[in-house]
Amino acid sequence: MNEFEFNVRVYYEDTDAVGVVYYANYLKFMERARTEWLRALGFEQSCLKTEHNFLFVVRHINVDYHKPALFDDLLSIKTRLHKLGKASMSMFQSIQRDSVVLSQGTIRLAGIDATTMRPKAFPAVLLKELQAYE
Secondary structure, three states, X not given: OOOEEEEEEOOHHHEOOOOEEOHHHHHHHHHHHHHHHHHHOOOOXXXXXXXXXXXXXXXXXXXXXXXXXXXXXXXEEEEEXXXXXXXEEEEEEEEEEOOEEEEEEEEEEEEEEOOOOOEOOOOHHHHHHHHHHX
């Protein structure tokens, strides 16, 4: 499972006045895909918080927009782990329509303690699974 694919339909609420997906909604689509990727690996973010006092936060994001997504498009969000550390990771994500790249970006996620909001290493069970995925 080197690349995870998650599909999303563009709804009217995702678009601006001319029927084009509003730029910030691409970030929401990417977030959903990352959440579903973790779920496919066997990790619910709510459980990471309650069982390990661990949260993911976006540390940095760089997104390029190439072509617009439109109302009613079926989009494929592809997610790939790029680099893994003990308390952070970077991922590459692309949003495509019929194999045409509409948007792509790199996202750096960091692990934090859910109580103190300070940096925290990934739980061992999560790190082991991510290392196997890398």
